Amino acid sequence: MALSVRPALRVTLGQHSLAGHKAVNQDFHGAMLPEGAQRMSKGIAVALADGIGSSRVSQVASAAAVRSFLDDYYATSDAWSVRRSAQRVLEATNAWLHAQTQRSDARFDKDSGYVCTFSALIVKGRDVHLLHVGDARIYRLHPHALEQLTEDHRVHLSSVESYLGRALGAGPHVEIDYRAWEAEVGEVYLLATDGAYAHLDAATVQGVMAACGDDFDEAARQLARAAQTRGSDDDITVQLLRIDELPSADTARLPFQREGLAVPAPLAPRARFEGFTLVRELHVSSRSHVHLAVDDASGQQVVLKLPSIDLRDDPDYLDRFVLEEWVARRIDSVHVLKASRIERPRNHLYVAMEYVEGQTLAQWMVDHPRPSLDSVRAIVEQLARGLQALHSREMLHQDLRPENVMIDRSGTVKIIDLATVYVAGLADSAGERQAHAIEGTLQYTAPEYFAGQGGSARSDLFSLAVVAYQMLTGQLPYGLQVARVHTPADVNRLRDVPLRHFRPDLPAWAEAVLQKALHPQPARRQEAVSEFAHDLRTPGPQFLRPRPPALIERRPVLFWQCTTVLLAAAVVVLLGLRAWGH
Known part of the structure; x- marks a missing residue:
């Protein structure tokens, strides 16, 4: 897609490292400042690691941690959030370091293995993301203070004896601290190993920064020398990062730009457009015009979707419009509509x-x-696989409904409309780390959206269950109740119509499976769409337990007698209130 990208994130970086009394510097540091689309989609990363002094190979661990992080983070999907991308990379690095230790003599002595601390900052869009394990530190500079943003993972046994409670490579699994906040222009961050920060104070740091001006490499060098002069015999590493400019909120929202691309006028059949010949109109609405067309170069049939000319001045709508193809290019599933491979x-x-x-x-x-x-199960299973492909990329569909699903001539089911997809990796840049907006059709939208609690993969699961219920019964499980939800209390009052009220021929366990997937509380549903599809195919014992039939099924005469009595009582109360009012 030939779209121009104008990165507006600018920083100033400086870094320096000095070896301590040992011949080998066990610290390692690095930074990645990509240009163009990658700066917008993945951001700028600064990282350092500090090996443990008791190990002869921890410098290998430090170098591997920083290098693999800076290389592999930028190789992760740009649809993933910063947190997921960074933590996946660090988990893989931790596993590799621990495996190296297990293969060496150090497997009998954890203090001699491939172990190191790790701390990093990633600036993406208008946000700063912090990753940390160990006892290196990250500070935010203030005029008269250093604000420590990390927690030291060091356990003190006495005033002279301590050990790292958490570090990369120390075990098969590692817990990584993560924080994120909105950046501000002019902020300065200091990353330092213990050989540096133990011998520096706010006055020294501010004095050096004032003397060096914009030469941050020189400032880092002077701070390292100052720590050494004040008695540090450990390895010393200092990194300084200043945020000089941030992208606007609109620019930060998407990793591409649509400037320079005109909104086309409405087109008629047989018209020529951008190397295509239009065949016929497939769908027209107030939001888009959809045509069947033929690619003149390849002869391939494609679907062309054109934005509504009436919405050409609505930037949010145009961003959503471009997003659909961007998402389709990143999903590899036979059950999700693919973008055409047209690169001109x-x-x-x-x-x-x-x-x-x-x-x-x-x-x-x-x-x-x-x-x-x-x-119905066959269709649900295919839709579940399509949703799984989205969820694995940290995407939510948010508008699953029968009109957005196609079944081709071979019986393959495809999710076809991706214009409402929530992408966590893009939400990082927009400052919204959870889906909140109601993007889909109200009857199929999970109640947590209406209550302002935000969506998740279980919200898509709810929509899938509504579709399954509707396929089986021709009805909606909650009617129009969900659209009237405004608070968590409203959610708790939701009551669905049991499946077997419409389809008494279906097994009781099918009703139980659907009731769980349709539960108003997300935490009470299945954990994933794949679990729901599995339950529909192979129900577990919790669904096979005998369930007492409802009163209307067991004793219908009594049910209607009770209902009549209650209605009569309600009428008497209302008449009494009316008489009292007069």
């Missing part, structure tokens, strides 16, 4: 997707008003 430059804003010949799930439901459980 563009002059207009449009989305090119694969053409699926078949029918929507909504049309399938009209043709199959009372489907078998097996046929």
Whole structure:
């Protein structure tokens, strides 16, 4: 996609390291300041590591930790959040370091292994992200103080004896501290190993910074020398990072720009457009025009989606429009619509997707008003795999409904509309780390969105369960109740209509599985869409326990007698209140 990128994140960086009394410097540091799209999608990273003095190989651990982090973090999916990307990389590094120790003589002495501390800052969009394990430190500089942002993972046994409670490589698993906050222009951060910070104070740091001006490398060098002069015999590493400029909120939102691309005028069949010939109109709405077209170069049929000209001045709408193809290019699943592989430059804003010949799930439901459980399960399992592909990239679909699902002629089910997808990696830049906006159709949206609690993968699970219930019954489990939810208390009052009220021919366990997936509280649902699909195919013992039938099924006459009495009582109370009012 030929879209220009204008990074607006600028920083000033300085760093220096000195060896202590030993011949080998066991500290290691580094930084990555990519340009262009990668700076916008992954940010700027600064990292340092400090090996433990009792090990002859910890300098290898320090170097491996920093190098692998800076290399591998930038190789992770740009759809992932900073936290997920960084922690996945550090978990892999920790496992490798621990394995090296287990293969060496140091497996009998953990203080001689491939172990090190690790601390890093990542500045992405308008946010700062901190990763930390061990006892190196990260500070934020203030005029008269150093604000420590990290916690020392050191256990003190006495005034002279201590050990690292947490470090990379110390065990097969490691807990990484993570924090994030909104950055401010002009902020200065100091990263330092214990050989440096134990011999520096705020006055010294501020004095050196004032004397060196914008030469941060010289400032780092002078601070390292100052620590050495004051008696430090350990390895010393200092890194300084100043935030000079931040992208605007609009620029930070997406890792691409659409400037220079015109919103096309409405097109007619047989028109030529950007190397395509339009065949016919597939769908027209107030938000977009969708056409079947042929790529003139390859002869391939594609679906062209054009933005509504009435919304050409709405930046949020245009961002969402471009997002659809961006998401499709990052999902590799037969059950999610793919972006067409067309790489030629563009002059207009449009989305090119694969053409699926078949029918929507909504049309399938009209043709199959009372489907078998097996046929519904087959569709649910394919939709679950499509949603899993999104969830594995830290994406939420947020608008799963029958109209957004296609079934092709071979029976393959595909999720086709990606315009409402929430991407955690993009939300990092926008300052919203959880999906809150109600993007989907109200009848299929999970109640936690309406209560302001934010969405998760279990929210997509709820939507999938609504679709499954509707396929089986032709009805919605909560009717229009969910759309009237405004508070957590409203959520607790939601009551669904039991599946077997409409389909008494279905097994009781199917109702139990759906009731769990449709629970108003996300924590009470299955943990993942794959678990829900599995429960529908192979129900566990918790769903197979005999469930007492409802009163209306056991004693229908008594049920209606009680209902009549309650209604009569309500009428008497209302009449009494009316008479009292007069």
